[in-house]
Amino acid sequence: MEVTNLIVQIGVLVGTLGAAAVAWWQAIIAARANRAAGSAQQKAEEAASRAVSAAERSAAAEERAATAAEEQAAIERAREDRRQPFEAQKDRRGVWHLWNRLDVIVIVIELDGSEDGHQYVQPHRDIPDQLRPGQALTFSFGGGMTDPPSVGLTVTYRLTSAGEHDRDSWHTTLI
Structure with missing residues (x-):
């Protein structure tokens, strides 16, 4: 075992x-x-x-x-x-409105609607004029027998925040 x-x-x-x-x-x-x-x-x-x-x-x-x-x-x-700082529109009465499309106040220094030495644009207020945003400057163009059917409009302006000599211009044709 x-x-x-x-x-x-x-x-x-x-x-x-x-x-x-x-x-x-x-x-x-x-x-x-x-x-x-x-x-x-x-x-x-x-x-x-x-x-x-x-x-x-x-x-x-x-x-x-x-x-x-x-x-x-x-x-x-x-x-x-x-x-495009402005927009020009004519109302039913034939009065033109120059609308400020900017978000700031602009000073319109001059409206030049002359052609061949004749000024065809007459503002309804004194120039220079301040335009707040959305505000319009009214003026007349045309209606006379010898007025042309269209004229170039040049707006000389400056921003209120800009210097006195810092000017800009905008051009359109009024028909």
């Missing part, structure tokens, strides 16, 4: 050593997997951080682009207002 007991003991020892080797090998694999998972998690966190940073930069760039577009639109509106 002692030999049988010894064989059983050796078998148990071999089984235990085999189980210990398998457990040890699984521990090594688990440790490697844990390190790989930690590394993958760190890489994922770094990638997420880069993605957030890129999204923030993109949002900031979009905001700058939107601001630039708004500023450009405001510049274009101001440029358009500067190009």
Whole structure:
């Protein structure tokens, strides 16, 4: 029996050593997997951080682009207002109105509706005259037997915020 007991003991020892080797090998694999998972998690966190940073930069760039577009639109509106500061309209009675389309007060310095040395435009108020935004200066043109069918009108003006000699002009044709 002692030999049988010894064989059983050796078998148990071999089984235990085999189980210990398998457990040890699984521990090594688990440790490697844990390190790989930690590394993958760190890489994922770094990638997420880069993605957030890129999204923030993109949002900031979009905001700058939107601001630039708004500023450009405001510049274009101001440029358009500067190009077309007035609007000339004739009412049913034949009286002309020169409307201030700007958002600021302008001083009309001169209305020149002359052709061939004759002045065909007669303002109804003294010039220079201040026009608030949306206000009109009234004047007469035409109606006489010898008056031409149309005449060029040049308005010389300056903004109240501008200097005395900082003048601008606007031209249209009255028909």
